[in-house]
Each structure stands twice: as structure tokens, then as C-alpha cells.
Amino acid sequence: MTPAPTPAPAPSADRGAAAPGTAGGVAGASTGARRQARAVRLGPRSLTALALVSAVGVAGFGWPFLAPPASTLNAHAQDAPWLxxxxxxxxxxxxxxxxxxxxxxxxxxxxxxxLAAAGAALRPIGAGTAGLEPMFFLMVLSGRVLGPGFGFVLGSVTMFASALLTGGVGPWLPFQMLSMGWFTMGAGLLPGPDGLRGRAELWLLAAYGFLAAFAYGTLMNMAGWPFMSAMASNISFDPDASVPANLARFLAYCLATSLGWDLGRALLTVVLALTLGPPVLRALRRATRRAAFETPVTFTGHP
Structure with missing residues (x-):
């Protein structure tokens, strides 16, 4: 007598169900593994706080240029620490x-x-050497992998930690934290975070790092330029001069004081992004998958 065939098990509609013998399953695990998770999700309060601090930061950078020429604010550098x-x-x-x-x-x-400790440890390596600061390379890659929210927090915390490590605490520190936060956040806003890979991604990060390194230096120049001594009349800010004249003065100031530093920082960021970028990106992405940042996990009982 021929035995009746054993019916095949019906396919489960829940692909997250557990294997036999387990208490439950994790739904959407494979999807979460393939997806590039973001460590920090920006909700309404976070977005509001970021917008507020960015607005105050822009005001902090710009108030000396908007104050009336006769205002004593333009002449009192001691007002800056309060801001x-x-x-x-x-x-x-x-x-x-x-x-x-x-x-x-x-x-x-x-x-x-x-990551903040690693970035802070990298900063003293090139401090005082033609602007060679490898921490910018790490911030670009971290912001790319972990997203703009994590990037802003990481950039600010890293700059604060490095200032404590190098003894660089002063009235310029909040501007450095703001600038580094924007620098790292910008890397997280670059296009193709989930699909762009390989050499194209490396060149994108290298190009961003090159331009953003100059942008960082320009922002830091703006923080101190209006408070220069009047003795440097050819390149200092003149509240009575026209906008084009002051732009020319500011350009001369940047060329004379920070071009070498900014260029060294930008070139080192490009070189490190192209040479060390692949293994560092793989390590960061592996870490985010293991941490399962923001991956929705649902447990379903075995039928």
C-alpha cells in the first residue's frame, strides 16, 4: 500500500516568524540589515533646537556686521564671550x-x-602643523554613515572633547563646536546615502571634505575678523566701508592668515578619504548594523 504523501507546510505570511523551537521572531530583520540605519532621529523638538541654535549661531557670526557704525559693540571684543x-x-x-x-x-x-574620543585623539596629531587635522576626515565619514542628526551631535561633542584635551577652551570654542557640527551634519545630507557606493561615493566625500574644510576656516575667520585691532587697517573690518570693500578686506584677511591652514586641512581630508575611506566606511556601517539603530523590531509568537 502506497503511503499518502506528506503535505508541504503552508508558507507563512509573516516572514519575521521564528524558526521552530524558538519563542518568537524578529520581523523585518533582513530589511533592517540592508537598510542604512540612522543613529539619531530628528523629531520636532530636535529640529526646533537645531534651528534655534543655528539661527543664534548665524546671529553670533553676523551681529558685528549689522550693528550701526557708531555702536560700541563693534569696538568691544569683550562682549563676545557673553554671546x-x-x-x-x-x-x-x-x-x-x-x-x-x-x-x-x-x-x-x-x-x-x-567616535568623539577618536576624533579628539586625532586632533593633536596635526595641531600646529600647517593645518593638518585628520579629525576632519573622520567627521566626514561618520556624518555620511550615521546621518545629519548624529553628525551634528558628534561634531559638536568631538570639538568640545578635543578642546579639553588640547587646552583650547576659550570664547572661540562654541563657534568651533557650531562649525564642526554643521561640517559633520553636511556630510549626512549628501545625496545617495543608501545607494551610492564605491569610488563614486569616495570622490563625493573627498570633494565635500575639500570644500567644507575651507568653509569651516571661513566661518572661524568671520568669528574673529570684526574684532581685529584697528592697526591692521588694510584687512580689518570697517563698519563705514561698503559691502564690496569689506568683502575684499575679508578675502585679503583669509588669504593672509588662514589659506595655508585651510588648504592643508582640505588636502589631507581628500587624501585620507580616498585612501582610508573604504575600510573606515565598512567599519562604521558594520557597527550601525550591529547596534540596529532605529530598526523597527517586532516580536511575533510562533503559530
Whole structure:
């Protein structure tokens, strides 16, 4: 007598169901593994805090240029530390809002600490050597992989930690934190975060790092240029001069004081992005997958 064939098991509609013998399954795990997760999700409060600190930062950079020529604000460099202190408080508020709203877990906070420590340790390597600062390379790649939200927090925290390490705490520190936060956040806003890979991605990051390195130096020049001594009359800010005249003065100031530093920083970022970029990007993406940042996990019972 021929035995009746054993019916094949019906396919499960829930592809996240667990294998036999397990208590439950994780739905969407394969999709989450393929997707590039973002460590920090920007919710309404985080976006509001970022917009506020960015607006105050722009005002901090720009108020000396908008003040009336007869105003004593243009002549009192000692007023700047009060503004810098306010910016520092707002930056702390951004970090607190982002962490509280996104629900960062221990792995995400640990990754933030590790990357910030690595960036802070890289900064003294090139400090004082023609602007060769390898930390900018790490910030570009980190912002690319982990997204704009994590990028802003990471850039600001890294600059703060490096200032503590190098003794660079001063009224310029909040501007450095803002500029580095924008620098790293910009890398997270580059196109093709999920699909662009290989040499094309490396050249994109290298080009961004080159341009953003000059942008960082320009922002830091703007923070101190209006408060230059009047003795440097040829390149200092003149509230009575026209906008084109002051732009020419500012360009001369940048060429005379920071071109070498900015160029060295930009070229080193390009070289490191093209040579060390592939292994560092793989390591960062592997770490985000293991941490499963923002991957939706649902447990379903075995039928």
C-alpha cells in the first residue's frame, strides 16, 4: 500500500516568524540589515533646537556686521564671550533634546563616545602643523554613515572633547563646536546615502571634505575678523566701508592668515578619504548594523 504523501507546510505570511523551537521572531530583520540605519532621529523638538541654535549661531557670526557704525559693540571684543556662553548653553540644549527625543540606547551613546574620543585623539596629531587635522576626515565619514542628526551631535561633542584635551577652551570654542557640527551634519545630507557606493561615493566625500574644510576656516575667520585691532587697517573690518570693500578686506584677511591652514586641512581630508575611506566606511556601517539603530523590531509568537 502506497503511503499518502506528506503535505508541504503552508508558507507563512509573516516572514519575521521564528524558526521552530524558538519563542518568537524578529520581523523585518533582513530589511533592517540592508537598510542604512540612522543613529539619531530628528523629531520636532530636535529640529526646533537645531534651528534655534543655528539661527543664534548665524546671529553670533553676523551681529558685528549689522550693528550701526557708531555702536560700541563693534569696538568691544569683550562682549563676545557673553554671546559665546549663550551659544554653548544652546548647544547643550540641542544635545539633550536630541538624546531625549530619539530614545538613544546604550549602544548609540557608546558609539558617540567612541567616535568623539577618536576624533579628539586625532586632533593633536596635526595641531600646529600647517593645518593638518585628520579629525576632519573622520567627521566626514561618520556624518555620511550615521546621518545629519548624529553628525551634528558628534561634531559638536568631538570639538568640545578635543578642546579639553588640547587646552583650547576659550570664547572661540562654541563657534568651533557650531562649525564642526554643521561640517559633520553636511556630510549626512549628501545625496545617495543608501545607494551610492564605491569610488563614486569616495570622490563625493573627498570633494565635500575639500570644500567644507575651507568653509569651516571661513566661518572661524568671520568669528574673529570684526574684532581685529584697528592697526591692521588694510584687512580689518570697517563698519563705514561698503559691502564690496569689506568683502575684499575679508578675502585679503583669509588669504593672509588662514589659506595655508585651510588648504592643508582640505588636502589631507581628500587624501585620507580616498585612501582610508573604504575600510573606515565598512567599519562604521558594520557597527550601525550591529547596534540596529532605529530598526523597527517586532516580536511575533510562533503559530
Amino acid at each position: 559665546f556662553a549663550g551659544l554653548l548653553v544652546l548647544l547643550v540644549g540641542v544635545v539633550a533634546a536630541t538624546i531625549s527625543e530619539s530614545g538613544l540606547g546604550p549602544k548609540a551613546v557608546a558609539m558617540l563616545g567612541v
